[in-house]
Amino acid sequence: MSIQSSQRNEQAAALSIEDLSFSYSGRKALDKVSFSVKSSECTILLGPNGAGKSTLFSLITRLYDSHHGNIQLCGFDVKKETRNALTRLGVVFQQTTLDLDLTVMQNLRYHTALQGMSRKLAKQRIQQELERMCMYERRSEKVRQLNGGHRRRVEIARALLHKPALLLLDEPTTGLDVPSRQSIVEHVHQLVADQGLAVLWATHLIDEIYPQDQLIIMHKGQVRVKGSVDEVLKITSSASINEAFRRLTQGENV
Amino acid sequence: MNILHYWRAMWGIIGRELWRFVRQRERFISALVRPLVWLFIFAAGFRAALGLAISPPYETYILYEVYITPGLMGMIQLFNGMQSSLSMVYDREMGSMRILMVCPLPRWFLLVSKLVAGVSVSIVQVYVFLTIAWFYDIEPPLVGYFWVFPALILSGLMLGALGLLLSSFIKQLENFAGVMNFVIFPMFFMSTALYPLWKMKESSELLHSLAFYNPFSQAVELIRFALYGQFNEYAFIYTFCAFSFFMIAAVIGYNPSKGMMMKKGGK
Known part of the structure; x- marks a missing residue:
């Protein structure tokens, strides 16, 4: 990385989205969406099903391209400087993407290979991240033998192996029991506090939000409100996030 | 540094594919049983019905089993x-394709790696098949086992690229049955895998030309000649061109702003 680009990296927000629009066969899935996520910030993206969260994630990860607006990761345009941008991105998709018949270690090794890490570095990073998620002692087990919560932890560890600046989580707690969910929510918030990671977390579960989090509420492809939890409550003159969410997604004007 | 990244990623992808193949024992066995059933049952039954004249690369009269063997090698690669392609559609629905696509390497490279991984698996299958066939008295010259290797790489690449291309068009897993009916079966039956071209000409001129221009026929001929230590230039060029065409189309198909995703109506 050149000096110029590393400077750019330091100054820019981990993720910045400007004026992003996208439609499927004429139906608008995203309408002029703009927001940014800074490092050491956990931003919760809240919205009912069909709000455009998944489309947004598909655009950030470049499953599709948008012709309107732009997305930058640490100052790198995902369309023009794709590889520089993707190096800084860690993702946990909604559906599990682990190979069930391979061991935890083999799954992670595959990822380090894709990231071009040397064997030595890979070994070291895998140990660090698995230990952080309390999964290191289970590294030789097949993924099939792990429960849903543990699989998720492995996926979060995997997403962090190449030390990304931004971690995207697409409804990672769907289908998990309460203790597993809580432990993942805690782990991720801990990462933000300890590592200075920027996190964008899509969910429709309100109890996953911490008071210090940033909040974006989306509905029908538009950002209805964004800001810290307190700001959002103030703007919507609501007593709770639940109330704010209901107001914004049931058509009441703010 | 950068080249090392490509190298490691490619080995990662190939290693995963081979490992998965070894682990899925049913897949390994069914991949072998299919051509063996054709060889032991179909070919044995047909031996009596079909007389084969001497035609290159064969220098003597041959049994139908000997004729059909290169076709079955092609069949292994076609199914593979x-x-x-099926597993790519499945991976895409399940998301692991997305893990591959977000890694910081150019997409064409990831697709080529995936393709090379698939071809490696198919070549392992073909050699195991050839070993079993040898015990069944199908004994091509030793040098054939060597020359058939590069031929299998090219034919495997061509058929794999076709699979990739199809996977970029198939939106859902359910549509895969259509691929079986409209791609695999016609390609296999309208080819020189089961009967020589001149034999087809006797029954239908149209069938003859369809089989002649079928890229699968040319891949089979490439394998057939290589297995007897000969080089079929026409088949080589034809297979190579088909590979280039399918591959380029597949890369376009997987391009996020031009390909399949846009066909779903995104703008």
Whole structure:
């Protein structure tokens, strides 16, 4: 990385989205969406099903391209400087993407290979991240033998192996029991506090939000409100996030 | 540094594919049983019905089993290519394709790696098949086992690229049955895998030309000649061109702003 680009990296927000629009066969899935996520910030993206969260994630990860607006990761345009941008991105998709018949270690090794890490570095990073998620002692087990919560932890560890600046989580707690969910929510918030990671977390579960989090509420492809939890409550003159969410997604004007 | 990244990623992808193949024992066995059933049952039954004149690369009268063997090698690769394509559609629905696509390497490279991985698996299958066939008295010259290797790489690449291309068009897993009916079966039956071209000409001129221009026929001929230590230039060029065409189309198909995703109506 050149000096110029590393400077750019330091100054820019981990993720910045400007004026992003996208439609499927004429139906608008995203309408002029703009927001940014800074490092050491956990931003919760809240919205009912069909709000455009998944489309947004598909655009950030470049499953599709948008012709309107732009997305930058640490100052790198995902369309023009794709590889520089993707190096800084860690993702946990909604559906599990682990190979069930391979061991935890083999799954992670595959990822380090894709990231071009040397064997030595890979070994070291895998140990660090698995230990952080309390999964290191289970590294030789097949993924099939792990429960849903543990699989998720492995996926979060995997997403962090190449030390990304931004971690995207697409409804990672769907289908998990309460203790597993809580432990993942805690782990991720801990990462933000300890590592200075920027996190964008899509969910429709309100109890996953911490008071210090940033909040974006989306509905029908538009950002209805964004800001810290307190700001959002103030703007919507609501007593709770639940109330704010209901107001914004049931058509009441703010 | 950068080249090292490509190298490691490619080995990662190939290693995963081979490892998965070894782990899925049913897949390994069914991949072998299919051509063996054709060889032991179909070919044995047909031996009596079909007389084969001497035609290159064969120098003597041959049994039908000997004739059909290169066709069955092609069949292994054809099914393997389609199976990889099926697994790509499955991976895409399940998300692991997305993990591959977000890694910081150019997409064409990831697709080529995936293709090479699939071809490696198919070549392992073909050699195991050839070993069993040898015990069944199908004994091509030793040098054939060597020359058939590069031929299998090219034919495997071509059929794999076709699979990739199809996978970029198939939106859902359910549509895969259509691929079986409209791609695999016609390609296999309208080819020189089961009967020589001149034999087809006797029954239908149209069938003859369809088989002649079928890229699968040319891949089979490439394998057939290589297995007897000979080089079929026309088949080589034809297979190579088909590979280039399918591959370029597949890369376009997987391009996020031009390909399949846009066909779903995104703008």
